[in-house]
Amino acid sequence: MIFDTELELTRLAKADELRQMGVSPYPHFLKREMNISEFKSKFGYIKELPEGERKAQEEVVISGRIKLKRVAGKSTFANIEDESDNIQIYYSLASIGEEDYTKFKKNLEVGDIILVKGYAFITQTGEFSLHASHITLATKAISPLPEKFHGLTDIETRYRQRYLDMIMDRDVRSDFLKRSIIISTIRRFFEERGFLEVETPMMHPIAGGANAKPFITHHNALGVDRYLKIAPELYLKRLIVGGMEAVFEMNRCFRNEGMDLTHNPEFTSIEFYWAWHDYFEVMDLTEELFATLLDKLNLDKIIEFDGQNIDFSKPFKRIKYLDALVEIGGLDREIISDKEKILAKLKEDKFEANDKLDLGHLQAELFDNYVESKLINPTFITDFPISISPLSRRSDENPEIAERFELFIAGRELANAFNELNDPVDQYERFKAQIQSKDAGNDEAHEMDEDYCRALGYGMAPTVGWGLGVDRLVMLLLNKKSIRDVILFPAMKPKN
Incomplete structure (x- = not known):
């Protein structure tokens, strides 16, 4: 089995657990209404509203890969990212319901791709975010992402696994x-x-x-x-x-x-x-x-x-x-049109000099080196x-x-x-x-x-x-x- 590390085996088990709950780890026919950049643009006006009113009335559906997740008891903050941008989302036991919150608290992890329905709001710390009312798992990631603060540092891995480099x-x-x-x-x-x-x-x-x-x-x-x-x-x-x-x-x-x-x-x-x-x-x-x-x-x-x-x-x-x-x-003009003088100059300056080359190719050697x-x-x-x-x-x-x-x-x-x-x-x-x-x-x-x-x-x-x-x-x-x-x-x- 290609997925054989302890973390991968744990995630495979979670995928099976979701299936037993009737949740597909890989559903299809899911639709988002806009990307994150469009969401920020459409609802950016709420930043200018008076405190206490800085939220939108309309709910929309966006999507993204979870890049960061922080659970605080009955509420969770996460950062999701799509091709266009990234955004913080907030969900809680009250906002998405006890059943989903319990399910996702355990089985939703960094790397997973989700669909999120909710409205734009400004948190108490002043961050533009999405307040979720419903979450759908779109893709369960089996391989964990590299640790956030160090990222993908190995140059060979970056080129061999470009998909991971891009994530x-x-x-x-x-x-x-x-x-x-x-x-x-x-x-x-x-x-x-x-x-x-x-x-x-x-x-x-x-x-x-x-x-x-x-x-x-x-x-x-x-x-x-x-x-x-x-x-x-x-x-x-x-x-x-x-x-x-x-x-x-x-x-x-x-x-x-x-x-x-x-x-x-x-x-x-x-x-x-x-x-x-x-x-x-x-x-x-x-x-x-x-x-x-x-x-x-x-x-x-x-x-x-x-x-x-x-x-x-x-x-x-x-x-x-x-x-x-x-x-x-910086070469003397008398050298550049004389095959023997070119060969002597190249040898003098420790460059390779093939005496079988014609004048034009020897001039090319001069050009390359000087x-x-x-x-x-x-x-x-x-x-x-x-x-x-x-x-x-x-x-x-x-x-x-x-x-x-x-x-x-x-x-x-x-x-x-x-x-x-x-x-x-x-x-x-x-x-x-x-x-x-x-x-x-x-x-x-x-x-x-x-x-x-x-x-x-x-x-x-x-x-x-x-x-x-x-x-x-x-x-x-x-x-x-x-x-x-x-x-x-x-x-x-x-x-x-």
């Missing part, structure tokens, strides 16, 4: 309500600008769309392996080929990589593709999105994250990739090395540069965007180069996707694409250090 901490529920608001605001933001939300496959025949290790599964009916979605990019761009001109998808992606404060193996991302626009316009759009989110959440333009003040005033800083290595990273952590306020890093941007359009002015940007905030990459490569021959050659990169040891390099190249062969209009990590965005806006605090059910190591 014990209203702020946790509030955070996930805000996450929902953020997601719905993003959807509305793009829909209002003419984007169409679409769905693409979660299982792919080829792992592509981003540099990452895939999860591999097997399709029994087809007898083939499939890869859980790393990113929806190549499918979304097929839709642009097909004639849709503004599409987005917000969905789960999966990457078979390590877990830390900013990485979970499954995560939520949003990507959009927009024909007849460019990455400069998308930088403006990204600034608009952040302004909309801050406004929706009633946040100032300067917010705190991990002890740092982040200034979202527009316009965000924009700086080219190579310039950032010099101006922000620049990224210094990008606190929102900063668009633009014009990336082409070799680390296999799906981006080449600059007409410099073929070694991709028309791409990434948005960094608080030392982390949050969004990635670029003018899309729509030359099918160039794309095919880039995929071939990725295969060579994989053979050289880059196990996150893209696979060859011949069908995608074939799709480009039918013609894709000039298009810009953009992607953003929703979980990291929520972390930023809610000031959470761990991605596990913004994912309802994060991945966890097995207990054993």
